[in-house]
Each structure stands twice: as structure tokens, then as C-alpha cells.
Amino acid sequence: MDNHSLVDYAKSLDCVHCGLCLNSCPTYRITGRESSSPRGRIHLMRSVAEGAIEPDDDFAEEMDFCLLCRNCESVCPSGVRYGAMMEHTRGALEERRQRPWTARLARSIGFGILRDRMALRVTARLARLAEGTGLARLVGAPALPRHAERVLLPTHMPAEGGELARVAMLEGCVMPELLGHVQRATAQVLQRAGCTVQISPMHVCCGSLHAHNGEVKAACELARATIEAYERLTDERGNPLPLIINSAGCGSHIKEFEHLFADDETMAVRARALSGRSFDLSQFLAREPFRSRLMQRLNPKASHQGPYAWDDPCHLCHGQGVRREPRELLQAAVGDGLVPLADPESCCGSAGIYSLLRPRDSQAVLQPRIEALRASGARTLVTSNPGCQMQWEAGIRTAQLDVSVSHLAEVLERASR
Amino acid sequence: MSTLHTAGRERVALLPRSAEELSELLARCRAEGRRVLAIGTxxxxxxxxxxxxxxxxxxTERMRGIIEYEPAEGVVTAWSGTRLSELRxxxxxxxxxxxxxxxxxxxRTLGGVIAAGASGSDRLRHGPLRNHVLGVRVADGEGIITRSGGxxxxxxxxxxxxRLHxxxxxxxxVIVEASLRLFPLPAVRNGWWLDAQSGAHACRVALQVRATRAQPLSMTALRLDNRWQLHVELAGHAAVIEDEERILRGISSSFQANEAGRTDLEQLMLRLRNQHHLSCQPARIEELVAQLEADPTTGDLLVDPGIATVRWTGARPVPEVPPLSGVQRALEQRIRxxxxxxGMFLRG
Amino acid sequence: MGVDSTLVEALRRELGSDGVLDRRSQRVPYECDGLAFARQVPELVLLPRDTQQTAAAMRLLHEARVAIVPRGAGTGLSGGATPVEGGVTIGTGRMRSVLHIDALNRWARVQAGVVNADLGHACESHGLFYAPDPSSQKACTVGGNVGENSGGPHCFRYGNTSQHVLGLVIVTPQGEILDLSEPQVDPQGLDLVGLFTGSEGMLGIATEITVRLLPVPEVVETWVALFRSLDAACDATSDLIAARAEPSAIEILDKLTIEAVEQSVLRAGYPQDAEAVMLLELEGSEASVQANAAVIEPLLAVRGAFGLRRARASADRARLWAGRKGAYGAMGRIAPDLYVCDAVVPRRHLRALVRRTTEICSGKGLRIANVFHAGDGNLHPNISYDRRNPEELRRVLEAGDEMMRACIEAGGSLSGEHGIGLEKLSAMPWMFSSEDLAVMCRVREAWDPECRMNPGKLLPIRACMETRMRAPGAT
Structure with missing residues (x-):
């Protein structure tokens, strides 16, 4: 078998083995094991490609253990594209992996549901019903909101106080089911910042979870569908609208769609175009003239659940390099109610569906973050990724802290009423 | 040859003039089965x-002279018998x-000071001597000279x-030659002192100075004729000295410039150099000095509060130091x- | 004897299953440290959690007569942590606790696996800092720093690690615990702590370290000055030393390094039109920073420095330093591998030797970048190469040797901070006579008569063999 194809060998050569990534890696920090560090994993990949080791179960286990938080990329002076390498290897491993049929079925159902709005809605309803039986708590599923919360956004929401621009907003797959209030807050904040918000009725999932978990084929299909869906949302001159994303994981993935089309130049060009007009909510709101419009409406006194702490979602700070904007907006919204949180750029352990696949590891990664939160004295933790939001909520419940978790959009919405 | 009084008896010392002579002497001692006490002066x-x-x-006191001093480098290398005064x-x-x-x-000779591990009052700013010995050449019991460091x-x-030597x-x-790291000569250097109510008070003031941005070259508290003084030596650029003088006066208005006090200090240091001596942690120095000064049998007292070291004369003995652990003792023996x-060399 | 299943079982009982790594995919990543071309997969990797576990493991290994290689974060550049055949690697990756900070007396006690930068963060709130700052400080461990007597830019003022180690807990090769952790003004008995520091893991494993902390200076100012030639920057450094100016760090980066840094995530805003960048740091009271600045600025001007920038805000300073500290990794953009040499030269000969190293490399068709601790005369010629090309690797090693020889001929030394390890083993006799080396061998054998600790490093095997032949009682 060709083990070389398991690895993006050319990218692995960028690593000079300096080790500066070690301390940034959550799995290295909890295990102290070189093989569970970015440098160690790259070393393993290279060893597989060079035939020094077999891509056995131990190898696959180290690849699965990675959270793909990409903190290592932020500190790598050699510019190693670790995330892309890991997605490549996971994809190649998945293709040849012999999973038991039950696991294959579970995966195909799980990843399949995400792609289909009806399936998502039905699943949510069933899950809500199951909650009554206590079954859901038993399997550690997230708590679902009431049905009334789980409504989809209208496809057209007009700007308040005069339209400055029209934008598209990513509604997403699980967000409407689990965090509908965040979606509504996001749309409202955009409206108050002078944007008319449009939702694509045909789009469901961008495929980021698929790509992170080795489902490369599905990820490509979903990326293609996403590109097509948002090419159709245009302004009156026919130019596609900027796409506003409030989920860091999706944003980071959409901005890197191009990598999925290495063999298809036409699609790569269209992917680049979408990446070029995709913005994290905070990134967009920090731009003029929207910023000024929103600032006029922000009233720090309206925030009553302080002190607040900001947690950088990995796929926002490491994946998209967005750090300054959310802090500035939050500062404007809560004034001096913002307190520092130790190690804000390290992973909370949510990592897409990692927390479901590897609950024990996920908890171990979360633990030091919970302690940092406790030490910060914050009463509201603000983040901007659905996975992180739910992970923190679960951890805070277990640790019995008196802290609530909000999406940045919710805080901005409350402060701009 | 010269004579030396030790343990009340007059002894003859051999005085080689070069490393070669030293090697020969050592080889001869080894052949004759004699143990050797290596000394400076x-x-x-x-x-x-x-x-x-x-x-x-x-x-080694006749093995004198500077081997290399390049002002553009900041390192001096000299034969071990070179006097500190000549080096300076x-x-x-x-x-x-x-x-x-x-x-x-x-x-004092260079080799003697290193062998004694003697750090000076300027240790407060520049650190202990062992940080500054960059390299040594040492003769072993067969007269073979080896080098370490550089x-x-x-x-x-x-x-x-x-560091081991x-x-x-x-x-x-026997240390034959050594290289020392040097520091920039300060443009201005002056002394300040104050009358303190007690040793504990002098220490308190010194620790207050330590907590500021001032970086004195040395701080010494001493008791002479039942009067306590704290001496602070400043050194550096003129503007820095001015700033530090302000800091001193801010801590206590009774600080005053002093030249004469330095002589007393030297005298006392001489008197106390082979006396009881004890080190602790800076946070404990005030308490330790208070105990010593309260003891009526204590005579002179000399304290370096920043380094937390006390020297005194009198009946009060140095508290017993816990013995080295068995592991450490055995290891030291193996290294020796x-x-x-x-087993040629005596501990001098 | 050696590593067998009985030993592995016994080690598991002491360290738990997470503390004993025997599966191949877990061992392979330990096959090298920052000196990536030297490789050997260890038989076993142990990750003890504390002194007791380390001692228990070392006792078992002592009984089984197994060689031991200590390892911190594996960021060393001299192969100090390269495993030995049939040997066990003991890593400090799970000894990451800051045990105690005594702010009043200004010291801290940490486990050996604490990352240098994490120690810095831990004492920040007390207004204190830990001075040694190797460029890898965000990853390297205090234990590793002790093993190599590591340096860093600020060692120009503060000295290498050894000047900051007040005490150690050492597990001896026999598995005994030597507790020298109490900070003392002067050592009681021989200075074993001083001897152990920089002994490159050959005398035992330090599990706990007591370090000296210093008060954070009132003002810290970072300067960036540009030069039209590398020669001019070197001359300016020699001038600063001769004038006894007192910055706390003097660093030089050449053009190739600047380009690499500016293309990396560490963009420091170094202008790319300069042939050399000098980074200086001034620290102390406002008055002393001003006074030093008045001495330094004209000296730089004489050598044609331009574009001088000064930064005091910590974010700006951090950015200027980030480029310097990540320079080694940033060079990864130039070629797959990088050989970082480390040599010291008398500071008055800086220009001549920097030139010489460049000539040696270009003569062999190699690309060299210079980024170094100029103030200490500590050169770091970086050679880019691809280890898959054995012929190129050979030229790299030859160039390394020639550069070393040139430095030693000028009165220099083989290493200023990376240590000798495997990398410079064969060069030791250029600097030391066989008698000099014999003393070191005997000291090593006083600790470790079987030479099981990190064998084959620092001391050329021949020197040790000769020592034994000459040893009293040898026939």
C-alpha cells in the first residue's frame, strides 16, 4: 500500500523541528508526550511517508487525538500548515480505515444529518422528546431549547436607520436548532449596524466538521454547494454579497475552501472569491461605516452581567487570525466590565465533534480553562463559536460556577437595544 | 623559601616562580609522599x-603578573600569585x-581569593565570585597542569x-592562573551612611533600599563602640547617582555623604574576617541581627543585609550547620x- | 540485561502506564532533538511525575545496567538529548509544576519540566523575572536549561543559567536523591550545583530547580538600529564593548535572517533594505537608561547606523524580539533543515570571524544566515540544507568544523550556550588537551562509574579510555 499518500509530504518539510509549538498544544500539555505534540505528529507523518513506521492503529490514534485547534500554527515561525496536513492525513486514513459497520453507519447518519435541513429538524425534535426520558443526559447530548426557540430566520431582514449595505448571513446547520437566539441576535446586531440581512434558503452546512474528521468527499460536495448558494445572493448590480459568519469554525473553514479544490482550478477561483468576501461577524462590525453606526447605539451601562471575559475561539484566533476586533467590540459594549482570562487562545476542548467523540480528553483539555475562568472572576464568558459555547456551558455546570456563556452577538445585541 | 606562622608554629613554605617550578615541586612531593598545603600569602x-x-x-605568591588584559574585551588573565591590588x-x-x-x-592573591571563594562587599550588585571565574589552570598532585573554562x-x-575549584x-x-570577568568602571562612586538606632533598624533601612530601583554597589551595617551605622556605596553614571541619592534621602533624611567612614569599615572588616559568620535569607536578617545584638557577649558586628550575611565577635557561637547528607558526602569524596x-592536597 | 519485559513491567508499576512509552509510534518522535540529523529511536521513554518516580525508575535502570538519556523539551541544538542505542530516554514532560515562589527573598523552586517562559509568567505578578532567556524559551524547560547551561540574548548582562541556579534536587545515576535545593549564599562543601549545571545530562537528572529571580526593571527600552553592512554592525558591537557601554543585550541579524523573519508569522517590522539589524536592550532606572543611551547612540552613529527606533511599550518590544526569538524557525522557510552552529569569539575579533564563517560557507556552496548574540561574541551561523541530500549534509558538517577551527584559532570556544552534545564531540580535542579531558572524564566517573548517563556526549570516548588506562590501580 502506498503510505506516502497518507501524508502531505511537501508541507511536512517546512518543519525544522524547533519545538516552539510544544507548549501551545493542549494534548502535549496534558500528556507531556512528544507523539501528542504538533512536532511529534509531523514527525510521525514524515516517518510514515519515509517508510520508517507503519500507519497502524497507534498512528491513527495520535492523529485522532489532535483537537485541530491550530494553536501551533499561530506560534510556528516556519509557517507550517499543520491544520491542512492533519486534514489530509485524516482524510486518507478514513478512506482506508476498516471501521465496524455500526460505527460506519453512525458516522454516515451523523454526518448525513448535518447536510439536510429536514433531517436536522426531525433529529432536534426527537432529541427534545428523548430529553424527557433522561436518555439524552445519559449519552451526554447537549440540552435542546424549546421548539419555539428553534425557528429559522426570515430570508430578508431590513436594515435599521437607513441601509448602509446588504449582507448575506450564514444560518448554518446546528446553530438554528441549538442556538437560535444567537442567530437572531446576530441578525439584529447587523440590522442595527445598518445592514439588510439576507439568508440563503437553500444552504445548510459548509462541511467544516466533515473536513476536520476525514470526510473529504462530503466536505468537497458541501463546499461546492456553499459556494453556489452564496453566489446567488447578490446586490442589485449582481455582485455577490459579503458573507457574515458568526461561527468561528465555519468561518475558518469557508475562508480556506480553496484547499479542497487543488485539482479543479475553476472551483478554486470561485472558492477564493467567496473567501475574499467572507467575514467573521466581529471582523465585519469593526469596519466602517458599520462600526460607527453600531457604536452610536452601544450603551455599556446596559450590561448587567459583568464582569465579562473573552475566550478566543481557536478557529477565530488561530484559524482566521482575528484577535483585536472582538475585544474592541466587547470593550465598547461592556466598558470596564471586561476582565482578562488567562491563556485566552488555548483550546476549550470542544473542537467540533471532538467533545462527543473523545469526552475524556475533551474534559482534560477544558479543565485548566475552567480554572482560569474561575480565577478571572468573570460572571459572563463571551465567545463566538457554537461548539465552544456549549462546551463551556457544560463545564461550568459541572464545576458549579456562577457564570453564564454568551455569544459576542448576544452581548452586542443587549448593549444596543 | 619563606616562613609562615600557622597554628602557632613557624613553617617553611616553598615559593615557585613559575608553573614549571611548581610542577617540579609537586612531582617531588608526590615522590616523597608528602601532602601539600597550597596557599597564596x-x-x-x-x-x-x-x-x-x-x-x-x-x-604561589611569587607566580605573579598579568598574562592577558585586553581593555576591549573585559577579561583579565593573570598568574595566581598576582595581588588583587596589582590587578585592580x-x-x-x-x-x-x-x-x-x-x-x-x-x-591577597588571585589564586588565594578564588580558592577561598571570597566574594566582596560588591557582591550585592555584581554577584558572587564564582560567577566571575571564567577559566582556571590547575596543577594536580603529579604536577600536571590542566585547563578548564577559558x-x-x-x-x-x-x-x-x-566553579568546583x-x-x-x-x-x-594548585591554581596556576585564572581569568576573571570584569565590569565597567563607574564614572562616579561615593559613600553614604546613617546612624541607626539598632542593627535591626539598619537592616530594615537596607531592605527598604533594596526594594527600590537603586542598585548600590554595597550595603553594610556595622556596630562600632555600641553605635550602629549603615553604609551604602553608590557607583555609576553621575545622573544615576543623583537619582539614587534622592532615593536614599527619601527613605531616611539622616543619610549623609561620607568618606571617613570607609576607613572604619575596612578596619572592622579586617578584624572580623576570620570570625563567626552566618548567612540566611534576606527576609530573616533583621530577626537574626536582633538576636545577636541582644546578646551581651557579642562584640563587633558586621552585616551585609542584601546578601543576608552576618559576622561577629563574641561568645555566641555559629549555630551548628546540619551535616551534609550521606549521598552528598559520598559523592564529594568520590569527586575528590x-x-x-x-589525597595530596590539604584544605587550607 | 537491558530493556526486557520484566523491566518494563517493573517501571509501569512505579510510573503508571502513562509514564512508560514502549509503543513504536510513541518512541519514534523522541529519536532526535533540535539537531535533527542525529537519530536513534530509544528502547523506551519514561515520563515520571516527580523526584520520587524518577529515583524509582533510575534505580531499576541502574540494576538493569541500562543507559539513560535525559530530555527536556527536545529543543537543544547539539544533540544532547539524542537517544543512545539500547537506551532509555527519561523526559520531564510531566513535571511541569511551579512548586514555590519566595517573592521576598527572590527565588522560585520549580519542577524540571517547567517551561522557561511559564516560569517567567508565574513570577510576573510579584514584579520579578527569571533572567536567562534562550530563544526557545516558549518551549524549552528549566531542567534542559540547567543541563546545557543555556544562555540567551540577555545573558550579555545577566550571565548564563548557571548564575541563576541556587539549588537543585538531583537523582544520581544510581537512583539516589541528592537534595541541594535549599538556596544558600555560598555552597556548603564543593559547588556541586555549579558543577552539575552545564554537565549535559551526564551526571544525573535534575528534578527540581531553585532559581534566582530579579526585580523587573523600572524601564526597559528596545532599540533597533540598521546598518549598511554586517561589518559595520560587528564593528559597532566591538566599539560598545570597548567603551564599556551597558546595554543588557546586543543582537545582530543579517539580511537573509531579516527576510525570513519578515515572511513569517513573527513579522517584526524589521526594514528589509538594511544589510544588518542590531537589536539592543537598555534597562534599569529612567536615569540609567538615559545615561546609557547617551553613551550608546553616538557609538552607533560612528558606524553609520540609521533608522534608529526605540520602543518601550511591552507589545512593541515583544514584537521586535519575537522576530529574533523565532529566527531559527523562520529559517525553515528557506530549506527543509537548518544547522545552527554556536561558537564564541573574542569580541574584538567579531567582524573578522563573522566574515570568515561567511567565506567558509560560500566556498562550499552553502547558504548561511547570521543571527547572533553579538555582545557576548556568541556567533550562530545558520546553514540551510536538506538532510535527504547526504552530500549536502556532508558539506554542512565540514563547514561547521572549519568554522569551529577558525573560532578556536582566534582564541574562541566551541560553544556559548548550546553545549557540545554529539554535535561537537570530535572538536573537543581542538580546545582541550587529553589531560584536560581526562580530568573531566574522572569527574564524570565519580558520579557515574559505568558511564550510563547520556553516554557518547561531550567527552570523546578516546579521552575516557585513556583516562581509565592511566587510572591508579589500572594494570
Missing amino acids: GCALREDLLLQERDQIIS KTVEAGGHLLTPALPLETE RLVKNVTGYDLP TGARGSLG KAIDPH
């Missing part, structure tokens, strides 16, 4: 040293400060044997045997 020998009839004293004169002419600052520099300010090649009191061989397999 013998001014800092320990009191409890017991010499046997056949033991041979070898002094040479390097000051090149704009450098020699550390350690010790009393009686005309009597003449460079930064160098990690090989084991750090200069520093403070080993000649027990691991490795470097001095015939």
Missing part, C-alpha cells in the same frame, strides 16, 4: 588547620572594575570545573578522589 587560612611534620606548604590597578587603567572588593588587597565572557564548553580551598589542586587520587 596565607592570609585567609582556616584556624583549625592542622599540619603534620612532613606536610609541605607551597605558596591594571584594569582600572583600562576602564574596568575588578570584583571582588576585599580589604587588604595588597596581601578567557571568554560566555563559554559552556566542557564541565564547569572553575572556587571555594575548594586548594583541596583539589577523582581529581586528587593520592
